[in-house]
Amino acid sequence: MNRILMSCRVNGEDHTCLADPRDTLLELLRERLQLTGTKEGCGNGNCGSCTVLVDGAAVCACLVLAGEAQGVEVTTVEGLAASGGGRHPVQQALIDHGGTQCGFCTPGIIMSAVALLRENPDPTDAEIRHAIAGNICRCTGYEKIVRAIASAAAEIRS
Amino acid sequence: MNPYTYQKVTSLDAAVMARGAADCFVLAGGTDLIAQMKAGHRRPSTIIDVKTIPEMTAVSAAPDGSLEIGAAVSATSLAGDDRIRARHPALHDAVQLIGSRQIQNRATLGGNVCNAAPSADAVPPLIVDTATARILGPGGMRTMPLEDLFAGPGRTHLAPSEILVSLVLPSPAARSASAYLRFTPRREMDIAIVGAAARLTLGPDHRIVEARIALASVAPTPIRAPSAEAKLAGHPITAGIIADAATAAQSDAAPISDTRASADYRRELIAVLVRRALFRCAARIGVDVPQ
Numbered sequence: 193m194n195r196i197l198m199s200c201r202v203n204g205e206d207h208t209c210l211a212d213p214r215d216t217l218l219e220l221l222r223e224r225l226q227l228t229g230t231k232e233g234c235g236n237g238n239c240g241s242c243t244v245l246v247d248g249a250a251v252c253a254c255l256v257l258a259g260e261a262q263g264v265e266v267t268t269v270e271g272l273a274a275s276g277g278g279r280h281p282v283q284q285a286l287i288d289h290g291g292t293q294c295g296f297c298t299p300g301i302i303m304s305a306v307a308l309l310r311e312n313p314d315p316t317d318a319e320i321r322h323a324i325a326g327n328i329c330r331c332t333g334y335e336k337i338v339r340a341i342a343s344a345a346a347e348i349r350s
Numbered sequence: 351m352n353p354y355t356y357q358k359v360t361s362l363d364a365a366v367m368a369r370g371a372a373d374c375f376v377l378a379g380g381t382d383l384i385a386q387m388k389a390g391h392r393r394p395s396t397i398i399d400v401k402t403i404p405e406m407t408a409v410s411a412a413p414d415g416s417l418e419i420g421a422a423v424s425a426t427s428l429a430g431d432d433r434i435r436a437r438h439p440a441l442h443d444a445v446q447l448i449g450s451r452q453i454q455n456r457a458t459l460g461g462n463v464c465n466a467a468p469s470a471d472a473v474p475p476l477i478v479d480t481a482t483a484r485i486l487g488p489g490g491m492r493t494m495p496l497e498d499l500f501a502g503p504g505r506t507h508l509a510p511s512e513i514l515v516s517l518v519l520p521s522p523a524a525r526s527a528s529a530y531l532r533f534t535p536r537r538e539m540d541i542a543i544v545g546a547a548a549r550l551t552l553g554p555d556h557r558i559v560e561a562r563i564a565l566a567s568v569a570p571t572p573i574r575a576p577s578a579e580a581k582l583a584g585h586p587i588t589a590g591i592i593a594d595a596a597t598a599a600q601s602d603a604a605p606i607s608d609t610r611a612s613a614d615y616r617r618e619l620i621a622v623l624v625r626r627a628l629f630r631c632a633a634r635i636g637v638d639v640p641q
Contacts, residue, residue: 255453
């Protein structure tokens, strides 16, 4: 398949790259822009490991065509670090609470949590669990993730 | 995925023009279509992205109180729309049950309809709310009651050259409410073993003026439950009449046994969910029906 020029805006920067017109947003990010923080798990919208923000809303990058990513603002886990290079409070809280083990689901969990806290700065545990229901973690059992997100929410509010 | 041409269309005219191409698929949220393309079940030669067509992305109210919902409006948008919450609570229930937050942010009402899954959560609420489908083709716009749109699992009566533009929901009567309930083994991220929507309209004497009941996952298409509705119409609302309707709904369905549940289990669930949905309608109207 001939490659075509595609442009997109990711983490505040405009990118132009050669891409397969059949690429998903996930492939565009990982294969063309080398932004490999976003992971592919199931590839069909069930596991949430490819969660990114499109115009601020959490979506599965595996179910977005690269063509759809033209003219929107994409945020990946690489785009969360504070301007000094420090970690986002959600990232720090996951470390502090042991909310990550093998780490494969972690970028997706982080993006779902960031989307939640932007619209709901003080979520209940039930709201946190609902927000990450589309993110499968086979290691942690979720308890430490929920505690970490609640703690990050408190940190951001303070 | 097979090679295809991706085209963003920004007007209904352009969409209908493009729709004439062979093996053209309409892309809205893509949560079903892209997964089906990856699995090789759909092989489009052209994909037209309708997410920037104004008529397909708005929820607009007419002077008569009816709401027209663009087919490409997302589940998340509908969940946050106070008009949907107030007038069409069953639909409001359903759009919060479809998939995860990630899916709800993309998945659209028209996509849920056109994917034509027997388990589509948004469809029974639309049927009990007497939704009309507005369908655009080369010959112009036509309308059809939504409940007549479905031909079988994954199949509708839309012609290949047609596009579902919007769904029109008439304004509900006073003292009327709807509710949607489903049963899934997992609370989140699961597909209904049975789904049940109900709409009740009561008179001033608590007599049932109209009852509409629709079911998901119990037949090749979403269905009405006419014998259950007939048990209710004209009677004062009581726990007894609700139980009779719930039992009658079982005979309206033709459930199958599959990997998710047996037909017998589905029949049990139909009675349970229809009963609970009817009680929830009454509660939403503000009428306490002693159980």
